[in-house]
Amino acid sequence: MIKENESEHTKFSVVIITRNSFDKEKTYLDGFNFKLITIASVEDLKPYTPNIIIIDYDSVSDLDEVTSEINEMPEALSISVILLTSNRVDTVLNIVLKYKFFSVLNSLTNATAIVSLNSANNQFVKSYEDRLKNNELNRLLSTNYLTLDTKNQFLEQTNKRLEKLISDDIKTTTLQLQKLSDSIERHLKDEYQYQLFKVHFEEVHPLFYKRLLEIDNSFSDSNLKLASFIKMGFSNSEISFFLNVSLAAVKKGIQRMKQKLKIPPQGSLREFIFKI
Known part of the structure; x- marks a missing residue:
């Protein structure tokens, strides 16, 4: 998902494969927090991570090739694909069913388009979260x-x-x-198990330990282990169980970590760690 700077609302990325200009549509969709990006081919998708892909049926010469290339993308299962065409829906219904498009639109500047894009985006978010x-x-x-x-x-x-x-x-x-x-x-002793866990954790969160150590390079393995379980969303009680320590020890470790990270007493360590 594309995000603008923090002072603006989140913009959801919508890529349209077309050879036409969509300046008016870009302006219209921007008002509904959709960032429309025009590309000429699936090959041009590489720099982007779209929530939704739109195929401009009126300007695409080989629909089979385009859909095949989209389906080969690793994230294809999460992305909803919409067909845009000036034809009546009933004339392209067989095409929609064949390629399993999320929906078909004849314009991007009306209420129907916004409803369809919102639905497609919601499906993308749910599918993406399920995959993670x-x-x-x-x-x-x-x-x-x-x-x-x-x-x-x-x-x-x-x-x-x-x-x-x-x-x-x-x-x-x-x-x-x-x-x-x-x-x-x-x-x-749990050292071997922790090292094994650490390898797999770093595959899921590759920069997490690095960023923590950049803030304070005195973090011990026990500090990193506690931070890892917080990052994974476990409660204090669950962390107590997994680390085989008392709940009081977990709370004390959290307070010490807040001091290391210079988080004020009223601040949230979990919120800080989730943002890393």
Whole structure:
């Protein structure tokens, strides 16, 4: 979604594939917070991340090619495509059904167009949010799988060592068992799991840690871990459960982090972190 500077309302990006001029339409749609961008081909879409794509049927020579190129875009499932034509709706109905266009319009400067664009934009936002949610859930599942897989490997290795100890001389068993106990204790500490979590978290929020450390480079792993769970939207109680610490410890960590980030007492750490 395209955003103007903070003093203005959010402008929703609408790209129209056409060889015609749409200056009047741009002005009209701007009044309803839609930023109309004209391009000559799908290839010209690369610099933009539109909420809606409009195909000017009257100026596109090969509709099959255009729709095929749009469908190959990674974000195609989220973007609504509208057909603009001077033809009557009933004459292009088969085309609309064939290509599964969101709607068909004969003008961009009337109430029908605004209603259709708003509906298409709402669908885009919902689809985009659902896709993000699914991606994060998939990452969480993959992280859990990797963690379990690592633990399984460790348990298999431990089992082999135990079997060997059983067959060894009894005099060496006590020492070997102590070493094995120390190994298990080291493994059960959460450092490895956190590093694994950190890798996947940075795939979803690639600049988050970097930006935090730019503000204060003294952030420890425990600080970053707490900030990560806040960024993911977990409540204090949920963070307490995941980190296996008391609720009071979580609240104390939040207060310390606010001091590090120079957030006033009445300010919100969550709001600050969500904006990073």
